[in-house]
Amino acid sequence: MRHTVSRLSLRLFGGIAAASLLAFSATAQAGKTLDSIRQKGSIQCGVSTGVAGFSLPDSQGNWSGFDVDYCRALAAAVLNDPSKVTFTPLNSQQRFAALQSGEVDVLARNTTWTLTRDASLGLQFAAITYFDGQGFLVPKKLKITSAKQLKNAEICVQSGTTNEKNLADYFRAQNIKVRTVVFEGFEASFKAFFSGRCQAYTTDVSGLAGLRNKEAKNPDDYVVLPEIISKEPLGPAVRRGDDEWLAIVKWVAYGLIEAEEAGLTQANADAWKATSKDPVVQRLLGTGEDSGKLLGLDREWLYRGIKAVGNYGEIFERNVGPNSVLKLPRGVNRLWNQGGILYAPPVR
Ligand SMILES: N[C@@H](CCC(=O)N[C@@H](CS)C(=O)NCC(=O)O)C(=O)O
Numbered sequence: 001m002r003h004t005v006s007r008l009s010l011r012l013f014g015g016i017a018a019a020s021l022l023a024f025s026a027t028a029q030a031g032k033t034l035d036s037i038r039q040k041g042s043i044q045c046g047v048s049t050g051v052a053g054f055s056l057p058d059s060q061g062n063w064s065g066f067d068v069d070y071c072r073a074l075a076a077a078v079l080n081d082p083s084k085v086t087f088t089p090l091n092s093q094q095r096f097a098a099l100q101s102g103e104v105d106v107l108a109r110n111t112t113w114t115l116t117r118d119a120s121l122g123l124q125f126a127a128i129t130y131f132d133g134q135g136f137l138v139p140k141k142l143k144i145t146s147a148k149q150l151k152n153a154e155i156c157v158q159s160g161t162t163n164e165k166n167l168a169d170y171f172r173a174q175n176i177k178v179r180t181v182v183f184e185g186f187e188a189s190f191k192a193f194f195s196g197r198c199q200a201y202t203t204d205v206s207g208l209a210g211l212r213n214k215e216a217k218n219p220d221d222y223v224v225l226p227e228i229i230s231k232e233p234l235g236p237a238v239r240r241g242d243d244e245w246l247a248i249v250k251w252v253a254y255g256l257i258e259a260e261e262a263g264l265t266q267a268n269a270d271a272w273k274a275t276s277k278d279p280v281v282q283r284l285l286g287t288g289e290d291s292g293k294l295l296g297l298d299r300e301w302l303y304r305g306i307k308a309v310g311n312y313g314e315i316f317e318r319n320v321g322p323n324s325v326l327k328l329p330r331g332v333n334r335l336w337n338q339g340g341i342l343y344a345p346p347v348r
Contacts, residue, residue: 137200260311
């Protein structure tokens, strides 16, 4: 008897599972974040308070940068308009609370994916959009050529960052004593460094490039030391509990990477849309299989993102690449088939 009941309930359960699977494969549910974004008509994007190359407002309050472009692509994909983003500047300390409380829909702010953040802050990282590492910036006149020469030096760092902890770990492991000078605000931290309060400044190398090339009076007076003391995989994060929104944030990032892999650019998107017979390109542009439907979006979601800001490589070049103010080499952030580690799962 028990046997029969359990077989019956098993079959019943199987039926329900199959039905919901069917429902899922037709179209994705619009999650609550996507619903509220559609209602507000804009995406609330949490960015840094002003790191050159990543997110910086001009005198009119127009934001630009790598993280800003990502949010614009997201707005183009979701709301058909890259300008429908409101940027919330957040310092290192404020960023996670702002995401947890719902003040921002997505955090796109040179934020490192770590186990602790992933497992204990009620958030989820969607993708890695920039592989970075922590380094040191020092004035050339000190003639320091290695971090190992920083014994007893004062080192400026911002609180609430991975950098603060890595700094302590690194010098403890090296058995070198340094004095850490911690600041809550970014501007206060780098102004202190540039005025000579510290002999070194430490953060992600991308942040150091922003400081040196944008904030220093004379960039040539400063040098980045050769030691890279950590892994800083940076990428957008969302609140936990909304898988549909997580999927959109993830696939816009991966879609822009795959667009570069396919050779699809801001400039050729329209022409390719009209003529390309390549199924990979057709999927990316929405002229082939409809990938948008599965994300709760329309078929041209990624086409609009590419039109708005270009593919991953174009975003990199414009904001942080060798010809930008930051002058950063593409390095490990090249595509996997060009010697880098950037690898997007297929948009299909
Ligand atoms: N990737 C590191 C560091 C990120 C970080 O907050 N860096 C500082 C120094 S470049 C920053 O962006 N400050 C800007 C701000 O607080 O607005 C992390 O996630 O903790």
